[in-house]
Amino acid sequence: MSINKPQIHRVMDLYTYLPRNPQAAQTIEQLHFKIKNNYAFSSGKINSIKKNIQRDLELLNQIVSDGEVECIRGGRFASKYRLSEAACLEHLKPELALVLIMAKNYLKSFLPQSVYEHTEGFFIAAEAQLENSTQLKEWSARMQFVPSGYSGQQLLCNDAIQEPIYQAILGERWISAIYMQKNSKYLKKYILVPHGVIHHENTNYLIATKVDESKRTQLSTFNMKNFKNVSFTEEQVSIDIDNKVGKIIELVENREFECAIYDRCPQNINFIFHRYLLNFLEENPLSIRQEIIILTSDNEIDEYRNHQLIVNNIVITHSLIEWFNKYRYWIDVIQPSNLYDVIDEYYMKNVTNEYN
Structure with a gap:
């Protein structure tokens, strides 16, 4: 036989299991199926259990700091319940609400609708609380995520x-x-x-x-x-x-999800680069292990190509291949000596496979 939990525990479980707008509301019978272990059950007491759930729903409605427990009257059918979009047990700090709004605009592009809709109400609640605390509106419009690429649209699987x-x-x-x-x-x-x-x-x-x-x-x-x-x-x-x-x-x-050259065997990279790339490589290192050396005039070097970069033991994946290809005219590769031959062969193989 199940043992009744203290009412506050039951109410917290109700808050967890109640659907949140825009999800479909549920009847007390449906809720009881999810949380039946919270209520002592014996033959003939089902109506009493329903009354307990009803009382817990009413208490939860008093506890939520924003929003409400929505009751959708069913007429001849049983009433249904769900949390409103803004319902929450505590006020979110503005910083946390802002993070949730940023997450909303990012995740909406990458999650299937059936997964996203289970979280949408929390994002809406965060925006409502942020509007209340700052007196500023349209926070979703202020925090935008734009996918990379020319179109700004995602091409994800269905x-x-x-x-x-x-x-x-x-x-x-x-x-x-x-x-x-x-x-x-x-x-x-x-x-x-x-x-x-x-x-x-x-x-x-x-x-x-x-x-x-x-x-x-x-x-x-x-x-x-x-x-x-x-x-x-x-x-x-x-x-x-x-x-x-x-x-x-x-x-x-190890970026296993990317294609790589040299059969994914780690390579030591060594090249001289134009000073035009210095700030970029300092702010966007090819590896946390990279070392940049300033070459002196004693090295008989081009006054513009006066920096050397060394990275040891790195797998040259697709992202790195594209970087080398983009800046190939700004760098002189020392090691691996055949790097650009291998890169050209990589691109040719991919183009050939796509058109065959």
Whole structure:
């Protein structure tokens, strides 16, 4: 038999489980199903439990500092309840409210609608509180996020692909996925254990463990735009999938989600560059391990190309390739000596694959 929690605990649980506008309101019966362990139950006492939930809803409505518990009368049908958009148990500090508003404009572009709508009410509540505390309006318009690129629009995968991926992450479920590798014409099926998502340059990458037919596992990343179909699978087996946090951090630091040259073998980079790039490289280092050396006149150097950059043990990924290609006329590469030959071969291979 379940034991009644103190009323304040029950009210806090109600606050957690109540849908928030614009989500659909729920009846007391639906709420009871979610929080039935909070109320002692025995045969013949269901009406008493409903009355307790009703009283807890009324108390919650008195406690919320902003907004309210909305009651939607159903006429002949049962009334339904939900939190209003601005309902909250405590006032947010202006700094926290501002962060939530900034997060709203950013996340709206990258989350499937079914996930975003569960959080939208919190963003609206944050904006309402910020307007009250500052007496200034339209905070969402003041904090804008503009995607990179000429159009300023995102080209993300559709919600039919994203939704099961996010639900799998939240519910620790496995998925079966049909995936097309970059520059490939062929589809491949994967059994994946999703762990998280990387967002990089307008693209979401799924972090997941691949499970092959021999039950061997490998942590990897997948461009979510390249999934053609995703569905839940019960094809779970007894394998050892340890805590992946450390490996995930290592995977991100090594930028495994990007293509790379030299078979991803770390390289030592050494080049002389034009002073035009000095401020840029100081503010946007190629690596935290980079070293910039000022060359003296004794080195018989060009007076404009008078700085040298050295980075040891770095994987040259797509982002770095594009940087070298963009500034190739401003730098003289010393090491690796064949860097631009390899970069040109990389671009030619990609162009050829795209048109074949």
